[in-house]
Amino acid sequence: MSDERETDDARLLALWHSPTLDEKQWTELYQRVRAQLLRAHAPELEALADDREDCICDFFTQKVLFNARGPLQHANVLNRYFRRYLLDRIDERRRAPLPLSALFDDDETVEAVLPACPSGIDDDAFERLRQASGLEAAAVAAAARAFLEALDDDDFAYLVLHQCPDNGMPLSKVAKSRQIAAYHHRARKLGITLRKADTPADYARSQLGRWLTETLHLQPLAEHQAEVLTAFNILCLEALRLQQQRL
Numbered sequence: 009m010s011d012e013r014e015t016d017d018a019r020l021l022a023l024w025h026s027p028t029l030d031e032k033q034w035t036e037l038y039q040r041v042r043a044q045l046l047r048a049h050a051p052e053l054e055a056l057a058d059d060r061e062d063c064i065c066d067f068f069t070q071k072v073l074f075n076a077r078g079p080l081q082h083a084n085v086l087n088r089y090f091r092r093y094l095l096d097r098i099d100e101r102r103r104a105p106l107p108l109s110a111l112f113d114d115d116e117t118v119e120a121v122l123p124a125c126p127s128g129i130d131d132d133a134f135e136r137l138r139q140a141s142g143l144e145a146a147a148v149a150a151a152a153r154a155f156l157e158a159l160d161d162d163d164f165a166y167l168v169l170h171q172c173p174d175n176g177m178p179l180s181k182v183a184k185s186r187q188i189a190a191y192h193h194r195a196r197k198l199g200i201t202l203r204k205a206d207t208p209a210d211y212a213r214s215q216l217g218r219w220l221t222e223t224l225h226l227q228p229l230a231e232h233q234a235e236v237l238t239a240f241n242i243l244c245l246e247a248l249r250l251q252q253q254r255l
Contacts, residue, residue, distance in 0.1 A: 017083040020044065024080045038068055041086060048087040052094035058203070065193060067093045070213070100209050133238040140235045141224045148224065148239060152246040155219050162188050163198050163215070168251040171200050172244035216243075 023029065023037040045064045053060055067090055080086065134145045141148065156164060165186055170176045179201070183191030195201040199216030208229040211217045217229070224239055226232040 016040065016043075020083050021080060024077055034073070037072075041068055041072065044083050044086050045090050048090055050087070050091055050094060052091055052098060055098050056094060058097075062193065062196075062203075063094065063097075064090070066213075069197075100207075133234070133241075137224075137235045137238045140226055140232050141239075143224065145242070148242050149246055151219070151223050152239075152243040153250065155215075155223070155243070156247050156250055159198075159215075162186055162194065164247070164251075166195060166198055166200060167244070167247045172247050216240075219243075 020037070020040040023033055023040065026033065029037065042061075042064050045067070046060065050060070053063065056063070071089065071093055137148060138144060143151070156167070159167075165182055166179070170179050170182045177185075179191060179195060182188070188194060192201060196203070197214055199211065199214030202211060212221050212229060220226045220229065220236060220239060224235075226235055226239065229236060
């Protein structure tokens with residue numbers, strides 16, 4: 009192993025085992041983990057047919073950023089962690105083979121998971137959502153408001169400029185105007201775009217997916233299509249109201 013590689017590995021391990029990291033250090037850790045996993049032998053990716061970069065980002069978010077980092081004796085151990093994560097992902101897909109596009113009756117597009125904001129929502133739709141979630145309409149609206157207020161400015165812009173208006177801006181234009189890097193990946197993490205291979209289990213890991221399943225208790229998503237769309241409509245109405253208040 010070259011001296012430069014040894015130095016890179018040592019830095020990765022130092023960041024990994026640091027009890028606290030600032031934003032700059034988290035970014036550096038991600039870049040070093042990414043570099044390591046881009047080199048990794050991972051035949052499981054062929055079975056998933058997923059983009060390696062997306063899988064690396066998902067792995068880092070789920071197993072590093074939002075979980076306690078376990079011991080790491082050598083940088084190459086990350087390769088085993090990554091392959092184990094990919095195997096878990098394959099198993100999850102096998103347990104839930106339904107493509108998410110089927111959930112939304114749209115086999116062609118990976119855009120427009122959310123409906124356009126409606127002029128109104130009928131009482132029957134509210135009642136179905138209440139029965140499925142156990143929440144009254146006011147509580148769903150309050151939950152939507154709390155979700156929106158917790159979003160960063162770029163994710164909020166995705167909703168109020170692109171997704172919720174009847175004639176929203178193309179996602180690429182929103183991203184360009186705000187200088188958002190990797191904008192498709194960010195949109196998928198938020199839950200407003202998806203890949204054709206994504207399943208409800210994949211979608212449930214997005215921010216909107218967690219809101220639907222954990223806050224509104226709409227589980228499994230595949231059995232609550234109408235309620236999901238009603239919840240999204242409420243979310244959009246609240247998003248546009250909040251935007252007007254912020255102007």
